[in-house]
Amino acid sequence: MxxxxxxxxxxxxxxxxxxxxxxxxxxxxxxxxxxxxxxxxxxxxxxxxxxxxxxxxxxxxxxxxxxxxxxxxxxxxxxxxxxxxxxxxxxxxxxxxxxxxxxxxxxxxxxxxxxxxxxxxxxxxxxxxxxxxxxxxxxxxxxxxxxxxxxxxxxxxxxxxxxTGNGQVAKVANNMLLGISMIGAAEAMNLGVSLGMDPKILAGIINTSSGRCWSTEVYNPYPGVVETAPASKGYAGGFGADLMLKDLGLATEAAKAAKVPVVLGAAAQQLYQTFSAQGNGQLDFSAIIKLFSAK
Amino acid sequence: MxxxxxxxxxxxxxxxxxxxxxxxxxxxxxxxxxxxxxxxxxxxxxxxxxxxxxxxxxxxxxxxxxxxxxxxxxxxxxxxxxxxxxxxxxxxxxxxxxxxxxxxxxxxxxxxxxxxxxxxxxxxxxxxxxxxxxxxxxxxxxxxxxxxxxxxxxxxxxxxxxxTGNGQVAKVANNMLLGISMIGAAEAMNLGVSLGMDPKILAGIINTSSGRCWSTEVYNPYPGVVETAPASKGYAGGFGADLMLKDLGLATEAAKAAKVPVVLGAAAQQLYQTFSAQGNGQLDFSAIIKLFSAK
Amino acid sequence: MxxxxxxxxxxxxxxxxxxxxxxxxxxxxxxxxxxxxxxxxxxxxxxxxxxxxxxxxxxxxxxxxxxxxxxxxxxxxxxxxxxxxxxxxxxxxxxxxxxxxxxxxxxxxxxxxxxxxxxxxxxxxxxxxxxxxxxxxxxxxxxxxxxxxxxxxxxxxxxxxxxTGNGQVAKVANNMLLGISMIGAAEAMNLGVSLGMDPKILAGIINTSSGRCWSTEVYNPYPGVVETAPASKGYAGGFGADLMLKDLGLATEAAKAAKVPVVLGAAAQQLYQTFSAQGNGQLDFSAIIKLFSAK
Amino acid sequence: MxxxxxxxxxxxxxxxxxxxxxxxxxxxxxxxxxxxxxxxxxxxxxxxxxxxxxxxxxxxxxxxxxxxxxxxxxxxxxxxxxxxxxxxxxxxxxxxxxxxxxxxxxxxxxxxxxxxxxxxxxxxxxxxxxxxxxxxxxxxxxxxxxxxxxxxxxxxxxxxxxxTGNGQVAKVANNMLLGISMIGAAEAMNLGVSLGMDPKILAGIINTSSGRCWSTEVYNPYPGVVETAPASKGYAGGFGADLMLKDLGLATEAAKAAKVPVVLGAAAQQLYQTFSAQGNGQLDFSAIIKLFSAK
Structure with a gap:
């Protein structure tokens, strides 16, 4: 052809x-x-x-x-x-x-x-x-x-x-949820480890419970939990934080046009924007966990 | 014994x-x-x-x-x-x-x-x-x-x-992530359907993509997507919104004690508090999707 | 001319x-x-x-x-x-x-x-x-x-x-802060009254303290505090919630273009969007206080 | 006596x-x-x-x-x-x-x-x-x-x-609103300046408009706008970010007990917690504006 x-x-x-x-x-x-x-x-x-x-x-x-x-x-x-x-x-x-x-x-x-x-x-x-x-x-x-x-x-x-357009709708909806659940995973892992849990044990429990998501199973943001994930390789490569920021911008824009609230979606966008404004936009998007502690 | x-x-x-x-x-x-x-x-x-x-x-x-x-x-x-x-x-x-x-x-x-x-x-x-x-x-x-x-x-x-205490840590971390991802799932489903997608098709795509989580696969908040989920039965039974609110309260309290930020965790708590204050605390927690539209 | x-x-x-x-x-x-x-x-x-x-x-x-x-x-x-x-x-x-x-x-x-x-x-x-x-x-x-x-x-x-453009910048920055402080005023008044304070006494204290703002002094969202405010007249007239929503949309859009985080600005937009989606967009924007309780 | x-x-x-x-x-x-x-x-x-x-x-x-x-x-x-x-x-x-x-x-x-x-x-x-x-x-x-x-x-x-207790109620309500409006002021000033406005002119306009608050008039977070404010003195002295964090913690705790949503109050608490976790808790609370840009 x-x-x-x-x-x-x-x-x-x-x-x-x-x-x-x-x-x-x-x-x-x-x-x-x-x-x-x-x-x-x-x-x-x-x-x-x-x-x-x-x-x-x-x-x-x-x-x-x-x-x-x-x-x-x-x-x-x-x-x-x-x-x-x-x-x-x-x-x-x-x-x-x-x-x-x-x-x-x-x-x-x-x-x-x-x-x-x-x-x-x-x-x-x-x-x-x-x-x-x-x-x-x-x-x-x-x-x-x-x-x-x-x-x-x-x-x-x-x-x-x-x-027509539903390909874009599916992508924007999926990636908004991904951005939210990655930050949620980062907060949950950070909270649990700060309270004294081993990160691998915590991830194991979440992954067999109701909190499980792609962001905890496949792409866990805590270093060392998933060997193949960017978190275990210095947050290099992968899907950059600025690319996630772009997709969350599309999601909130689409939500505005549809007159639909996306409260956590907008919060996720702003947290990625904060992370990017602090100079980290080139890191993998799972590096958002670094926003919550001293460098 | x-x-x-x-x-x-x-x-x-x-x-x-x-x-x-x-x-x-x-x-x-x-x-x-x-x-x-x-x-x-x-x-x-x-x-x-x-x-x-x-x-x-x-x-x-x-x-x-x-x-x-x-x-x-x-x-x-x-x-x-x-x-x-x-x-x-x-x-x-x-x-x-x-x-x-x-x-x-x-x-x-x-x-x-x-x-x-x-x-x-x-x-x-x-x-x-x-x-x-x-x-x-x-x-x-x-x-x-x-x-x-x-x-x-x-x-x-x-x-x-x-x-000691790690049982509670695991539960609070898991349930905080569950509360976040349920709201995220609600926003993503609501956004996608408002933009013209069929809810079952949308859920199917998310469930084979990076946005997938327990809240989309097992307990999807959009009516009719998962037949066995509370969303398909008028949001009766299940895990009440006020119980999720209690667990999110434990999570933010533990995070305060640990001096750890849980930005989306706290937002989820406030959204469930808003939903409860509007009189919906007895509904299943996946009913949070109703917060985002006229009754 | x-x-x-x-x-x-x-x-x-x-x-x-x-x-x-x-x-x-x-x-x-x-x-x-x-x-x-x-x-x-x-x-x-x-x-x-x-x-x-x-x-x-x-x-x-x-x-x-x-x-x-x-x-x-x-x-x-x-x-x-x-x-x-x-x-x-x-x-x-x-x-x-x-x-x-x-x-x-x-x-x-x-x-x-x-x-x-x-x-x-x-x-x-x-x-x-x-x-x-x-x-x-x-x-x-x-x-x-x-x-x-x-x-x-x-x-x-x-x-x-x-x-050129600075007239729009000034308006968008001012109105974003207005939207945030109105919700803040609503939350503070609602919290104080729920905890047992008289709304006029509370407003009087805030208005001589560091929490004071136009939204508490001139346009207090709690009914009966400022006689001339829309809150004391059933939230009719004034500046509609949907107009505030439009201005907050301009603010977050401008912030996205400038790569600047506006975390509370975006949260305010989403809360007004939620309020509007629940059917209240025509009320004065100070009616946002009604979002936080049963109708 | x-x-x-x-x-x-x-x-x-x-x-x-x-x-x-x-x-x-x-x-x-x-x-x-x-x-x-x-x-x-x-x-x-x-x-x-x-x-x-x-x-x-x-x-x-x-x-x-x-x-x-x-x-x-x-x-x-x-x-x-x-x-x-x-x-x-x-x-x-x-x-x-x-x-x-x-x-x-x-x-x-x-x-x-x-x-x-x-x-x-x-x-x-x-x-x-x-x-x-x-x-x-x-x-x-x-x-x-x-x-x-x-x-x-x-x-x-x-x-x-x-x-009894109303002294504490008044303080917690006032300081929660203060914490919210300070972040709002920081976002509005940061947005306006990023879009090309002079910070003093922007503050002057806000202070004669509906966005005005104690945080813009008396304690403006942008350096150089109010000569006597901590922002103009390296954010030293004043009211520390960790003290604001404590007060926001009291506010959200009181709100939880009263079953009242404080969405922006909780967001403000988490942003101050993030700022503190990044190592800035000893700075004046108006330094929160630094959260939104590279150090």
């Missing part, structure tokens, strides 16, 4: 590489010349603008961009995708953005005659390289079915979430 | 019944006459005061009381346990109280010559009746080993948590 | 009337026909679009619009102000919007050759009618000096806040 | 000195020998225990102690005041403690035949030395009238708050 790919950053580049490995012809664009060259060296064909990607001989176009503003620019701008793309091209945006923008852009794509999916991912750069990402996908079911084989070359868990 | 049992409320009565069923001789005391009569009818022997229970021919004494003040009164008061008990009697307090009081009372028991365990439970009245409670036990390991066979007649998951 | 006025809502209409009373010629536009007719009946001249107002024989143009999206549309849209206005016309936006949009629009006005001020107000519809509004004004000082005589016909407290 | 005084710390010592200066005979007790010697050198008479102070030839007895546990010990202990004091002696506790303990101790004093007032102070060590403290007094009005002349030798603002 011929596929366009716009946005070759830490996530987009390995995703596009996996498309090439699967035997697809891939037309690429990015503002960063070195990123384009790297893909070219692997067999991709460069295009000079989003519009040029869109007007290539492609069946599908995938975008992976940092924020809503870029998505609007790339799809709706003067040199953008919709200005140039054929109606038969299936559009997939894998950026993590707010559901409203996802729906607005999809509505314009639909008006233009194109089918479009929102398909944000989780799994990080490791998952992007290994082709084991989770895709949360919103849009028409029959469009999802067409996209599925291609998404499966980049991920291993492809989840259909319902209508 | 001969066992004393003080505190025959919703939890204590079925626990004492399970001891009787297992063939133990049980000496009981409670302020409520009808509770004593019920146990007597099942074969227990009544005693006229905590001291009378303590001075009976017993090998072990178990207490199940509402709060720290009762525990101090029953063990340390003039007509209390320590004033009358023999040094060979193993003392077990299964009340949920703050770790500091547990340690203070145990220290006085030790000074008096008695081994003592703190062994708060989880599992609710259903678990008490079925004999499937979880016991979180603090104290000397060899004392724990002696108590284990008796605890196993009342529960199926008996966890050793380390030194 | 000839003045254009776009946005004739609850605030804009009485402001424009005060300009007429002061002897100015006023060209008006609003989407709502009845609002335009009311102004026409008072001597204003109607225009068919923002662009038509802008191309009238005017020296100054004032806008009073609900939100940032309207401001962008009115100034930057195809039939908007900048497309039609002469370079000599002084532009003043009195809408309450986020500082970034205010700065973006002002930058485009400057690029077009027009001086522009952001000048949000406080004082409510009562102040708008009485001509006693407070204007918080951002922009060049010499432009402020030119606008001052006109603003003084609509307000009595015209404050220069520094460069 | 002959007056007993127990508790000669940073607050108690200068208060007792002011009693001596006013010509009263003062019998003193403290665990710290050097404190007793200092008072003795100024003319006080030492007593060997609280009971010895109580059994001296006194008309009134004043206590100034760190926390509720000390108050209970000094009044109700075996060598305590009530075990030795004559019924004619007027008892005044100026410690800052929870209202419930104040009421419990006063009830026992009353049962013993003694009139008792709770009379916590504000004004800090400076006010104690200068004799300009504020006393918030709970108890019978006629008892208050008798105590007034003596309190006026130590303070200049003596406020009657109603029945």
């Amino acid at each position: 011929n596929i366009g790919f716009i946005g070759l950053g830490h996530m987009g580049a390995p995703m596009a590489l996996n498309l090439l490995k699967a035997g697809h012809q891939v037309y690429v664009y990015d503002l960063v010349e070195s990123a384009v060259q790297m893909l070219e060296a692997s067999g991709a064909i460069r295009a000079a603008s989003p519009a040029k990607v869109a007007s290539s001989e492609i069946d599908m176009l995938i975008t992976m961009l940092p924020a809503a503003a870029h998505v609007k620019q790339v799809y709706l701008g003067e040199e953008g995708v919709l200005a140039a793309v054929g109606k038969h091209v299936l559009l997939i945006d894998s950026s993590t953005i707010d559901p409203q923008t996802a729906r607005d852009v999809a509505a314009q794509a639909t008006a233009h005659g194109n089918a479009m999916l929102d398909a944000p991912v989780s799994g990080g750069t490791g998952g992007a390289q290994a082709g084991t990402l989770t895709f949360m996908v919103g849009g028409e079911k029959n469009v999802f079915d067409k996209a599925l084989p291609v998404l499966e070359t980049m991920g291993k868990n492809i989840v259909y979430c319902g209508g | 001969n066992i004393g049992f003080i505190g025959l409320g919703h939890m204590g009565a079925p626990m004492a019944l399970n001891l009787l069923k297992a063939g133990h001789q049980v000496y009981v005391y409670d302020l409520v006459e009808s509770a004593v009569q019920m146990l007597e009818a099942s074969g227990a022997i009544r005693a006229a005061s905590p001291a009378k229970v303590a001075s009976s021919e017993i090998d072990m004494l178990i207490t199940m009381l509402p709060a720290a003040a009762h525990v101090k009164q029953v063990y340390l008061g003039e007509e209390g346990v320590l004033a009358a008990v023999g040094k060979h009697v193993l003392l077990i307090d299964s009340s949920t109280i703050d770790p500091q009081t547990a340690r203070d009372v145990a220290a006085q028991a030790t000074a008096h010559g008695n081994a003592m365990l703190d062994a708060p439970v989880s599992g609710g009245t259903g678990g008490a009746q079925a004999g499937t409670l979880t016991f979180m036990v603090g104290g000397e390991k060899n004392v724990f080993d002696k108590a284990l066979p008796v605890l196993e007649t009342m529960g199926k998951n008996i966890v050793y948590c380390g030194g | 000839n003045i254009g006025f776009i946005g004739l809502g609850h605030m804009g209409a009485p402001m424009a009337l005060n300009l007429l009373k002061a002897g100015h010629q006023v060209y008006v536009y609003d989407l709502v026909e009845s609002a335009v007719q009311m102004l026409e009946a008072s001597g204003a001249i109607r225009a068919a679009s923002p662009a038509k107002v802008a191309s009238s024989e005017i020296d100054m143009l004032i806008t009073m619009l609900p939100a940032a999206a309207h401001v962008k549309q009115v100034y930057l849209g195809e039939e908007g102000v900048l497309a039609a206005v002469g370079k000599h016309v002084l532009l003043i936006d009195s809408s309450t919007i986020d500082p970034q949009t205010a700065r973006d629009v002002a930058a485009q006005a400057t690029a077009h050759g027009n001086a522009m001020l952001d000048a949000p107000v406080s004082g409510g519809t009562g102040g708008a009618q009485a001509g006693t509004l407070t204007f918080m004004v951002g922009g060049e000082k010499n432009v402020f000096d030119k606008a001052l005589p006109v603003l003084e016909t609509m307000g009595k407290n015209i404050v220069y806040c520094g460069g | 002959n007056i007993g005084f127990i508790g000669l710390g940073h607050m108690g010592a200068p208060m007792a000195l002011n009693l001596l200066k006013a010509g009263h005979q003062v019998y003193v007790y403290d665990l710290v020998e050097s404190a007793v010697q200092m008072l003795e050198a100024s003319g006080a008479i030492r007593a060997a225990s609280p009971a010895k102070v109580a059994s001296s030839e006194i008309d009134m007895l004043i206590t100034m102690l760190p926390a509720a546990a000390h108050v209970k010990q000094v009044y109700l202990g075996e060598e305590g005041v009530l075990a030795a004091v004559g019924k004619h002696v007027l008892l005044i506790d100026s410690s800052t403690i929870d209202p419930q303990t104040a009421r419990d101790v006063a009830a026992q004093a009353t049962a013993h035949g003694n009139a008792m007032l709770d009379a916590p102070v504000s004004g800090g060590t400076g006010g104690a030395q200068a004799g300009t403290l504020t006393f918030m007094v709970g108890g019978e009005k006629n008892v208050f009238d008798k105590a007034l002349p003596v309190l006026e030798t130590m303070g200049k603002n003596i406020v009657y708050c109603g029945g």
